[in-house]
Amino acid sequence: MSTLAPALPRRTPLTSFAGTWHLTRFMLRRDRVRLTVWTVSLLALYAYFVTALSTVYPTAEDREGRAALMEQPASVFLGGPNYGLDDYTIGAMFANEMTLWMIALLGVMNMFEVVRNTRAEEESGRAELVRSRVVGRHAAVAASLLTVVIANVVFAVLGSALLISAGDLAVEDTFALSTSIAVSGLVFAAVALVTSQLTTHGRGATGLALAVLGVAVLVRGIGDLQAEPGEHGTWLSWLSPIAWTQQMRAYVDLRWWPLALSVVAVLVLLALGAFLASKRDFDGALLAGRSGRAEATGTLSSPIAMAWRQQRTALFWWFLGTFVMFGATGTYLGEGVEEMMTDVPGGTEMFGDDPLTGFLAIMILYAALAAAGYAIATTLRAKTEETEGRLEITLAKPVSRGRWFGSHLAVVAVGAFVLTMISGALALWAGALVNGEVELGTFLKGGAAFLPAVAVFMAVTAALYAWVPKITPVIWALFAFTCITGMFGPLFDLPDSIAGISPFWWVGRYPQEPIEASHMIGLSAVAAILLLVSFVGFRRRNIPA
Structure with a gap:
């Protein structure tokens, strides 16, 4: 009489996002100092700028000269469409003169963090060791995105609290501006996810993402410069994610709907990144590098x-x-x-x-x-x-x-x-x-x-x-x-x-x-x-x- 071997326990299928939360905790723990330094520095810039504005320009008469300065072409290029110059409040000053820089700095932080936790990990070989465990194909990408989302949410909440307390600014407009800046920063995080699928090296992915940020700044600036007197931006401006935050008109005539454009852009870029990731081999790239020379040149x-x-x-x-x-x-x-x-x-x-x-x-x-x-x-x-x-x-x-x-x-x-x-x-x-x-x-x-x-x-x-x-x-x-x-x-x-x-x-x-x-x-x-x-x-x- 033969005996049957005991049945093996049925294995649960591994999903594409298995292990995401564990990787997120690991990334937050590993990069806690890096993220803290970035966040505290940006919050300090928030506090210093609004405090300096309140100190130097305490009255409406004082701010008239600043408004005249913002009408110069260089101010439009480096700042934005400049809403509310006829009644230049501290809030309008902050929104006009700091939005571009805060989006750019937060975007750079997000891009560095995403590339560090995705493409750079594949390049170093550590990602292959992680994937040998119970970790899904897209877990690292999802975890890197969750990491920057958490950091951006912390920045938006603390930044809003700082602006409200230090500058006595309107609550709704402040939260709207900080939220939109954070979501715009996530747009460039999603850009980095896409570029990480294209190149073999982390430096290349970072370089491409920074180039996209530079183009966004340039397009927004040129578009705003082309606007007629009394207008705020042109169709060219709206091609840049940076303009979507500026066009919310915080502290002047707040409107929430431009924020939806940033949310849609994040979702579209994430879908594109997932599609590109499914089309390449692990540690591979969609943009093939040039074949090197057999021997190094004299240079x-x-x-x-x-x-x-x-x-x-x-x-x-x-x-x-x-x-x-x-x-x-x-x-x-x-x-x-x-x-x-x-x-x-x-x-x-x-x-x-x-x-x-x-x-x-x-x-x-x-x-x-x-x-x-x-x-x-x-x-x-x-x-x-x-x-x-x-x-x-x-x-x-x-x-x-x-x-x-x-x-x-x-x-x-x-x-x-x-x-x-x-x-x-x-x-x-x-x-x-x-x-x-x-x-x-x-x-x-x-x-x-x-x-x-x-x-x-x-x-x-x-x-x-x-x-x-x-x-x-x-x-x-x-x-x-x-x-x-x-x-x-x-x-x-x-x-x-x-x-x-x-x-x-x-x-x-x-x-x-x-x-x-x-x-x-x-x-x-x-x-x-x-x-x-x-x-x-x-x-x-x-x-x-």
Whole structure:
């Protein structure tokens, strides 16, 4: 008599989204510091901006000059369609002047987070290990989206509370604006999900997503510039997701229906991303990369040539974006603009006794901040090369540590110089030519004055990476402090002992103030010493660390 084997338990079919909640919890835990820094920084920008507006423009009469400034073409391009200029309230000021920047910054955060948790995980091989467990095909994508949704909801709620408490703004309009900014940020998160299906590498997916964001900013700006007097935007403006939030007319004549366009865009992009994901193999891409050469060309025979090849695309986009932005900003400068600056309330506190040179000093400061941000981000590319294993392979070849590290930093230094002097100072000068002849030397001297301070940022980043790679995010805290003191230091009258923590404080505000040669020498010496320390640390520690 034969016996039958016991029946095996029936296996539950694995769904496409199995494990989504577990991955979401993991992503939130892993990226808690990154998301917290981003969110707190954006909320701080919220609070500082509305507080500064309330301090500098307390009455309706004070805000009339600001409204006149917003009618300039550069303000329309960099701000938006500008509703409510006839009765320019603090709420209307915030909606007109901050919506674009908040959407852009939140969109960048979302794109980085989505690519980090999808395409970058596939590229590193970790996603394959995760998928070997009880995890569905689309679980990682869904979890990455849920992660940014949670972060955006937190931002919208806390941001609304900050605006209502700090600026005494209308509750409904505030929640409408913050919600729409968050949903617009999710549009670009969905864009990143689509681009992650197209390219093999995370950098390519991020680059494509950033390009879409840049096009959205450009299309919205050109569309608003084409509007006739009295109109607010054109059909071209409505092609950009950024315009949908601005067209809600918060604090002027609130309407909710443009928010639906952002919601529909998110759903359509998610459906497109899911469709594209189903058409590619795991760790594959829909855009096939070009076949490489059998042998490297002579231009790649040195570490510095390789570093240039790795960084040139990022430098191009940084250069293009900053040149357009500062070229447009430069149109505020030149003949006939000084009288307008004088009429702006709070001009003495913000620009000093000479508003034109004071405004120029602030614009050069902003150009240097952009160059410092580039220097930090690009220097940290060395850390990425190490964590992803490519540096260890490179150093196995006849390439010394010092030669590789020096080559990487040399390319970073060239890029920071180009952004400070060409897409910064020179672009401002080119924009100022619209209003008449201006002296080129003043712009170039102002840009050159910030080069040692930018070098300090690069050197501090290099030293942190060389000695203690785990704490490199600290440099972003110093950068955020520098931005705050540079933008709001004169308004809040920070003591020198605190403001002096920023390397940019030692530069001063040329041409409003003379350049101190001793400060330039001191900053250069600090940068040189830190670079030397970084080379010593990089040669001494283990790789990978």
